[in-house]
Amino acid sequence: MTIRLLLADDQALVRGALAALLRLEPDLEVVADVGSGDEVLEAARVSGADVCLLDIEMPGLDGIEVAGQLTRELPGTRSIMVTTFGRPGYLRRALESGASGFVVKDTPAGELAEAVRKVHAGLRVVDPALATESLAGGANPLTxxxxxxxxxxxxxxxxxxxxxxxxxxxxxxxxxxxxxxxxxxxxxxxxxxxxxxxxxxx
Missing domain, CATH: 1.10.10.10 (Winged helix-like DNA-binding domain superfamily/Winged helix DNA-binding domain)
Incomplete structure (x- = not known):
């Protein structure tokens, strides 16, 4: 079965590189890509994306807000944060918003593809170093x-x-x-x- 992917990142080069790498996998198909958080929900709805790969810092809605929006509006569509910003607080907020995965952008292509498959199958995937750091750092103390x-x-x-x-x-x-x-x-x-x-x- 082919897994349909949506890529959301405000840098066109990053979207292009991710798309090229993921298209090498026989069971993955990139069906949409967008450059701002505001575009994700509609693009996911129109393209029938199964998994959305979201950058955190984007124009409009950020990736964490988008993950929450997808969880509410398209509960069958899963999301993975793919970000340069491997901050523990981001990880905790992303998972609380409904994201199913959190990986950093230098994750090897094979591992990223495997993360997509696991998330599509209903599992959670989190960068292990970041998970350890997040647990050590504790919860966000701010109201x-x-x-x-x-x-x-x-x-x-x-x-x-x-x-x-x-x-x-x-x-x-x-x-x-x-x-x-x-x-x-x-x-x-x-x-x-x-x-x-x-x-x-x-």
């Missing part, structure tokens, strides 16, 4: 509100601007930031935001 506020601090915006963006008072924003700074063991809001981003918590 949804803390994550929202920290995301707005990545560009170094003043607290007043952050408060306006997230529709909260400056005092409330300072409280969330104080808590997040403590949880990330950093000394200011920008450091906290960057530490959270490095860990894949945002």
């Amino acid at each position: 949804d509100r803390e994550r929202e506020v920290l995301r707005e601090c990545l560009d170094g915006a003043p607290v007043a601007d952050v408060a306006a963006r997230v529709h909260l008072s400056p005092g409330t924003v300072r409280n969330y930031l104080s808590s997040a700074i403590g949880k990330t063991a950093t000394s200011n809001r920008v450091e906290a935001a960057r530490a959270a981003q490095r860990n894949g918590w945002l």
